[in-house]
Structure formats: C-alpha cells, structure tokens
Amino acid sequence: MPRVKKVPLRMCVGCQEMRPKRELKRVVRTPLETVEIDPTGKKTGRGAYICPNPECLQKAIKGKRLERALECSISAEVIESLKQGMVD
Template identity: 80%
Template sequence: MPKVKKVPLRMCIGCQEMKPKRELTRVVRTPQETVEIDPTGKKSGRGAYVCPSANCLQKAIKGKRLERSLECAISPEIIENLKQGLVK
C-alpha cells in the first residue's frame, strides 16, 4: 500500500481559511525586525500566511491581524511594499 504524503495546512490571516501551505504566501518578521515576503517559506523569523490576493491582505491589515501575528507594529511603507510584492 503506497504512503499518502500529508499536505501541510496553514490558516490565511485574511480570510481565516485553512489552505495548503503551497497556495499561501508567507510574510515574515526577521530577527533584524524587518517585515518582508518570504517566497521560499524558509527564512528564519516569525511568520504569518496570507492568500496572494489584495482582498485577503487588506482584511489582514485592517483587522490588525498581521500586526498581531508578527507581534510588531507595521509601518505604512512596509504595507505598500507588501501590496506591491504580494499582489500580481
């Protein structure tokens, strides 16, 4: 009997839905206290997952869920950078 590989699930902080980790984008607070997008999902630091859509990112920012998840204040410049990098 073949082994079935387990698909890791993560919750989007915008829409609050559980989705496969590969479908979500990781936003990370690095040890240097910078907030950036982690395309590899392997950078060290505190991470939060969000769907790659403007709607989910807006919900996460408006509800202060991103700040709560990353445990740091997020400046408007960083929010703009996230919007540019996340939404294609």
C-alpha cells in the same frame, strides 16, 4: 500499498481559512525587526500566511491581524511593499 503524503495546512490571517501551505504567501518578521515577503518559506523569524489576493491582505491589515500574528507594528512603507509583492 503506497503511502499518502500529508499536505501541511496553514491559516490565512486575512480570510482565516485553512489552505495548503503552498497556496499561501508567507510574510516574515526577521530577527532584524524587518517585515517582508518570504518567497522560499525558509527565512528565519516569525511568520504569518496570507492568500495571494489583495482582499485578504487588506482584511489582515485593517483588522490588525497581521500585526498581531507577527507581534510587531507595521509601517505604511512596509504595507505598500507587501501590496506590491502580492501582485508579483
């Protein structure tokens, strides 16, 4: 009987739904205190997961959920780069 592989689940900080890790985008606060999108999911630092749609990012920013999850304040320039990164 073959083993069933466990699918890791993560919660989106925008809509707060549990989804498979591969469906979400990871935003990471690096040790250098920069906030960026982590396409590989392997960068070091504190991470938060967001659905790849702009509405979830907007909810996470408006409710300051992303700042709370990353434990740092996020500047307007970083927010714009996150919006551009979600489109890709």
